[in-house]
Amino acid sequence: MEEPAQQRKGRLTLVLALATLIAAFGSSFQYGYNVSAVNSPSELMKQFYNDTYNNRTGELMDNFVLTLLWSVTVSMFPFGGFVGSLLVGPLVNKFGRKGALLFNNIFSIVPAILMGCSKVAKSFELIIISRLLVGICAGVSSNVVPMYLGELSPKNLRGALGVIPQLFITIGILVAQVFGLRNLLANDEGWPVLLGLTGIPAALQLLLLPFFPESPRYLLIQKGDEQAARDALQKLRGWDDVDEEIVEIRQEDEEEKSEGFVSVWKLFQLRTLRWQLISIIVLMGGQQLSGVNAIYYYADEIYLSAGVKSQDVQYVTVGTGAVNVFMTIVTVFVVEFWGRRLLLILGFSTCLTACIVLTVALALQDTISWMPYISITCVIVYVIGHALGPSPIPALLITEIFLQSSRPAAFMVGGSVHWLSNFTVGLIFPFIQLGLGPYSFIIFAVICLLTTAYIFLVVPETKAKTFIEINRIFAKKNKVSEVHPEKEELKDLPQTILQQ
Template structure:
């Protein structure tokens, strides 16, 4: 994309952007799955939030470089677009040194020696027998299941509530209106009296708030748990959308109401960064076992990007039709998602993958993790190394 100006070809931007989108789609699914599989149980939540943290850092860096007096100008935009290649180059250089997922090696490749070596590299010590035993237990529990395709995933009763939960959470994450908030933010800042030339700095400040709160989520996810952060985050977003609706409706009659709108935008960003943004991808790793996890990420990623596209496509029409009441739509979605989480989604903190799936086994009203397979003997619980 950075060469498009020299090449005088806008087609180069379109093709490059398509390739960047494909890479982003793959990475958004593979990275959280990889980190979730290699993380020890006591750090799985924190490491699972890290991908979202770096996404927010990337957004903030783009907002800073995208300031008009930096690179968002006639001379700087090719450099701005070209900088997207820097992280990709770093990945190409560093990824060959990363160990393969121990779960992938043992469960799918049946190479226990390689899995043990990968665990020793990741942990920094030789005694990894407990974790190997836990992975072996997971392998035994789903031995006859084989690879579960997306089509098979939708047909398996034993994965019904896991699949529905991921669809609700990934859909709720985007349909709760996070992109609409950012879309509307500039207008809110302008209505509050922020000079037009300074709006870009306020927007970057909002991005900084997003980074700080996601950073906080890294440290509190193992303390408070996934379920509480989801409930807290969606509840904050719900309240922010409701108050923002009232503030937008009254901003022409009450002089200080635009400032309430700014508070609502920042509150929404805080709430979304605590739960709805980072937790759903983490839960995909936790509530599915190795054989179904890749397909679950395909479904979750598809719902995520389709919902993202839908909000971007229809929000201008919602705004035109409902005006200041546009965010009522997102408030309803936040409410419904919160109710679903409260009633259905269990806490997964400090549990092994097998223990989590045994919770869903009861919810799905089946006798074992995969009733479609042949009967397996009862397996004792295994505690992984902390």
């Protein structure tokens, strides 16, 4: 009789599958959608900025002012993401994981309405404010969704479900690219609708997510409500015998009892979390600084130089988005077999190779006729590599390598690094491109190389391990006692912090 119980233990139940889909579609999808939504109609929107200014003043906007306003519009999104990351800790500790996602929908529905009405209201300021608000929404959701799903999942499904948010980000990018085709919504009448559609997933999540359980770990460890945690686990697992998981959560609670809530400040001081923290900073920085946004930024020029007609570039871009979605689906299925570490090494190495070959191809494309086709291949290979590891795995790892009390602070640090790196690349890349031209990808190649080396030397495999087991692997790396590491943590802390 033992075998069926074992098989049953880690299955994907309908409740768990639906909770995953609603959380990811309502939150992660919007992140991807808003990353891409302003790309297609950018010229139309600049024209709107100019017309609005002209109506108000009777003059045309200076070219420099227009460029500046447009850069502010684009960069408000990652800046909002950074602000959102700083809100993660307070929100998940006050409202819970599910509650934080529900609250976060305010930052999507309000700007969706504002952006949809911006043209009628003749106000480009509404768009700039809205980009900040949808950025905050993305900053919160990009951290809370992986945390929520990681805490809902049984250990054997944690990897696959942890990649689902990234899958929905790529689907969001693809949907925005499709709706952004000129004969659909990237036209004079359609662009406000294109921007306003982001409110629909948020409204659906607001209606449906309340019917699904809160994180059992949050209910037991932070709320101290064992019955609620037991009920949530029974709903998620589809059977009554959840004692083993309750014991494991309680053990996690015991192991960090005296540690209390870990603030970001305290996180940087704890010796027991040193390598976990460095790993998250390296992985989140590597994810954004490895050039993924620059590749997308450069892609149109690469396609044009390969002879793709300017009116057809939009379709090639959609094709690249589709490759991204397909490869992320592949990652969902292989992450539990190949493990996190192998996918990260494979992904970053692929990006490294693509950057080096792309640099050579761009440098030689005027002298060798078939070089532009090599450039296109490099873009697609890069997208495949990034979708395999660098895009989906870092957020999943934050959930896995930190315990309950330090997880919100870890997501705040990881999220801040993610969004600041994203913001920096968006701001600096055009200047690097002007200065270095095709050689700008050498910088990204170096970052990919350094990140790959770090993963190979430091990051352990975490698949199919409990949070406690993973914590003990890091205890050895941090050279602290394996049993009850919190006593070691407390030894390291100044007395003033202990009394807070």
